[in-house]
Amino acid sequence: MLKGYIISLINNHDATIATRLLIESIEATKSQVDPVILPATTPDTIEEHLEQLDMKDIKYTYPVDASQDGVDINTGLRLTHYKTKNIKSRIACMVSHMRCWQTAIDNNETIVVLEHDALFKRQFDFSSLTKYFKGGIIGINSPIGATRRAYLFDELARKIHGVQSVPYIDEKDVPQGLAGNSAYVITPKGAKKLLDKVREIGMWPNDALMNRQFFPWMQIVYPYYTEIQKGLKSTTTQ
Numbered sequence: 001m002l003k004g005y006i007i008s009l010i011n012n013h014d015a016t017i018a019t020r021l022l023i024e025s026i027e028a029t030k031s032q033v034d035p036v037i038l039p040a041t042t043p044d045t046i047e048e049h050l051e052q053l054d055m056k057d058i059k060y061t062y063p064v065d066a067s068q069d070g071v072d073i074n075t076g077l078r079l080t081h082y083k084t085k086n087i088k089s090r091i092a093c094m095v096s097h098m099r100c101w102q103t104a105i106d107n108n109e110t111i112v113v114l115e116h117d118a119l120f121k122r123q124f125d126f127s128s129l130t131k132y133f134k135g136g137i138i139g140i141n142s143p144i145g146a147t148r149r150a151y152l153f154d155e156l157a158r159k160i161h162g163v164q165s166v167p168y169i170d171e172k173d174v175p176q177g178l179a180g181n182s183a184y185v186i187t188p189k190g191a192k193k194l195l196d197k198v199r200e201i202g203m204w205p206n207d208a209l210m211n212r213q214f215f216p217w218m219q220i221v222y223p224y225y226t227e228i229q230k231g232l233k234s235t236t237t238q
Contacts, residue, residue: 002111005103007093008116009040021119022035029123030123035114043089053102059203061202101186105192110187119229120225121224136218138220183226197209
């Protein structure tokens with residue numbers, strides 16, 4: 001059983017409800033995940049948490065408005081700005097993920113990272129994936145955004161395997177842009193490579209950083225184990 005670190009805002013009504021629903025879905029699907037609530041970084045605690053990560057001088061370098069769109073000269077990636085009015089909230093969300101990565105390294109353990117608006121829709125048992133897993137990062141969520149066309153890949157998996165319980169794992173469909181990362185499995189090795197990349201290029205949204213051009217060994221599993229809670233506005237960045 002893997003520990004599942006749930007990034008959740010403390011003292012936030014919507015986040016509390018969503019977190020409870022997530023934990024209930026773990027229990028209802030008999031998923032092999034031991035839930036651990038990680039109090040989310042907030043705009044007020046960014047500096048404190050970056051200092052704990054020994055990364056207090058890291059700057060946010062991802063585009064914040066459309067005038068900065070284009071190809072990044074340092075990475076060669078085509079960038080599209082993250083459409084948010086509150087960039088500090090976006091940074092806080094990223095720092096929360098970075099803390100999970102550091103935890104995987106410190107404890108030398110493979111973990112599941114979960115945003116509180118995820119919801120398990122079928123049983124997750126990491127032992128069923130180990131023979132496919134290349135040992136870095138594997139997405140288990142139904143991503144949002146056209147780059148992954150989630151419903152099409154779910155259908156593809158059903159056609160290939162006939163049943164939903166058999167995983168179909170691929171690397172080609174890891175996005176090169178933003179697509180959502182509400183649930184993924186990460187090893188200490190994968191976590192170290194992510195943090196090293198942050199030190200190299202600066203801080204990006206986690207779902208922009210975790211792309212195939214940077215990490216060609218990243219994988220996605222179909223059919224998905226989790227989905228976003230319907231009708232719930234994400235509060236991980238408030």
